[in-house]
Amino acid sequence: MRIVFMGTPxxxxxxxxxxxxxxxxxxxxVTQPDKPKGRGKSVLMTPVKEKALELGxxxxxxxxxxxPESVELLRSLRPDVMVxxxxxxxxxxxVLEIPPMGCINVHSSLLxxxxxxAPIQWVIIDGEKETGVTTMMMDEGLDTGDILEQVRVPIxxxxxxxxxxxxxxxxxxxxxxxxxEKLQDGSMVRTPQTxxxxxxxxMLNKSMGNxxxxxxxxxxxxxxxxxxPWPGTYTYWNGKMLKIWxxxxxxxxYPGEAGQVVHVDKNSIYVKTGRGVLxxxxxxxxGKKRMEADAFLRGYPVEKGTKFExx
Numbered sequence: 001m002r003i004v005f006m007g008t009p010x011x012x013x014x015x016x017x018x019x020x021x022x023x024x025x026x027x028x029x030v031t032q033p034d035k036p037k038g039r040g041k042s043v044l045m046t047p048v049k050e051k052a053l054e055l056g057x058x059x060x061x062x063x064x065x066x067x068p069e070s071v072e073l074l075r076s077l078r079p080d081v082m083v084x085x086x087x088x089x090x091x092x093x094x095v096l097e098i099p100p101m102g103c104i105n106v107h108s109s110l111l112x113x114x115x116x117x118a119p120i121q122w123v124i125i126d127g128e129k130e131t132g133v134t135t136m137m138m139d140e141g142l143d144t145g146d147i148l149e150q151v152r153v154p155i156x157x158x159x160x161x162x163x164x165x166x167x168x169x170x171x172x173x174x175x176x177x178x179x180x181e182k183l184q185d186g187s188m189v190r191t192p193q194t195x196x197x198x199x200x201x202x203m204l205n206k207s208m209g210n211x212x213x214x215x216x217x218x219x220x221x222x223x224x225x226x227x228x229p230w231p232g233t234y235t236y237w238n239g240k241m242l243k244i245w246x247x248x249x250x251x252x253x254y255p256g257e258a259g260q261v262v263h264v265d266k267n268s269i270y271v272k273t274g275r276g277v278l279x280x281x282x283x284x285x286x287g288k289k290r291m292e293a294d295a296f297l298r299g300y301p302v303e304k305g306t307k308f309e310x311x
Contacts, residue, residue, distance in 0.1 A: 001184060004079040004099070006030040006065075006087040010047045011169045015085045015106055017051065018173035024180065026057050027077045032088050033061045066092040074098055081183070083176060084138065093140055101183060103138040106172040108165075109201070110134060110150055112193045115143035116201035120168060121161045123201075124226035127218075130154050131164070133172040135179040137190060146190035149179050160228040209233040213259035213310055217249045217276030235259075236309035237302075245290050246282035253277055261306040268293045269302055 002025045005016050019026055029052035037044045045053075052059045062070040071094045074082075079099045084091070085106040096103050109119035111134040116122075123131040132152040139145040151171050155164065182188040209231050211220060224233045224247050234243045254262035256272035263270035268279040284290035285300060 001025070001080045001101075001180060002027050002078065004028050004030060004074060004077050004082045005048075005052075005085075006082060006091075007048045007085040008032040008046045008088045009086050011108065011165060011172075012048050012085040012087075013051045014169050014173040015083070015176055016048060017055075018177050019083065019180075020055055020057075022177045022180070026055075027079055028060055028074075029057050030060045030062070030065065030074070030087070033063055065089050065095060071095055071098075081180070083180075085172065085176075091138065096138055096140065104148065104176070104179060104183075105136045105138045105143070105145070106176050107134045107136055107143055108168045108172065110152065111136060111143060111147055112195065112198040114201045115198055117203040119201040120165050121201075121204060121226045122199075123155060124159055124161060124164065125222050127222055128155055131168070133168050133175050135175055144193055146192050148188055148190060149175055149182070151175050158225070160225045162229045204231055206231040210311060211235045211244065211308075213271065213308060214274040217273040217278040220273055220278055221247045221249050236311055237306070239309075240286040242286065242308070243284035243290065244280055244282075245284060246280075248279045248281055250277040250279050257307070259308045259310055261302055261304055261308070264297070264302055264304055266294050266297065269297070271308065 003019055005019060005026055007016060008031050016029065029048060031046045031048040034043045034045050036042065049059050060073060064070065074095060075098050081099045081101040082103040084103055091103060109123065110132040114122060130152055132150055134150045135148040137146045137148060153167055153171055209227050211233055224244055227233050228245060232243055234241050236242065250270060254270060254272060254277050256262040258272055258274050260272045261269055262272045262277060268281055271278050271280060281293050282290060283293060283296045
């Protein structure tokens with residue numbers, strides 16, 4: 001099939017690779033414009049652009065895909081179908097109607113449960129036991145089009161946003177190949193979505209990682225995993241930010257106030273929460289590298305009774 005692929009971040013890369021490996025003709029790759037990054041503000045290519053150039057594919061980077069010029073460009077590529085995976089722009093009707101076989105979105109959740117920008121992280125934060133990938137025929141709504149195929153992926157007890165991202169990316173790569181095969185041979189069955197039991201997986205921001213110690217220990221532990229590696233979770237200690245990378249919910253409880261250190265051993269720091277106690281196992285002082293608790297305690301002694309700040 002002749003395909004236009006639209007995607008931007010790391011999640012999209014295995015999906016693009018799978019399309020090429022399956023023998024499809026990728027007529028063009030559309031990705032977000034390059035942006036300055038880091039202290040030096042050097043301009044970096046998107047991960048999809050890097051991979052597309054490596055594969056020898058033509059790349060297009062419209063600032064806004066809905067402009068008449070961009071729409072005409074996409075039309076000139078004459079795609080049979082468009083495949084979209086974390087592109088980063090909403091497609092208007094003028095784009096959706098271009099390919100005769102439609103626009104297919106590879107969405108990183110089991111629709112219709114988690115619609116929106118950040119389902120990978122929210123399923124962990126919310127304590128779900130499984131998630132998956134959905135291929136969907138796009139319409140003008142937000143992740144509301146007909147479901148084509150789904151694959152389920154269990155969420156492990158120690159799952160992080162990063163580890164689940166990688167699993168779902170690979171699952172999506174296999175699923176899109178299957179979906180295109182069925183679409184091409186006419187065996188695909190489309191299932192309309194309902195609005196029952198759905199929620200919005202809102203976009204992440206750095207302030208979400210500011211730990212509220214009045215929350216339950218289980219909820220904080222899930223937040224730490226869900227927001228790893230980005231945007232990460234943190235608290236304040238001695239007036240400076242302290243990032244928290246790994247925790248464990250303790251079975252034993254200790255008296256104390258929320259945010260207070262109630263016990264310290266050589267491998268962990270026990271913090272009282274709104275309900276239960278959380279052991280801090282991996283931390284990162286401001287301006288330093290992340291380290292396990294034993295290494296942290298050798299350089300930064302923490303005494304029982306210390307209070308982490310909530311800002």
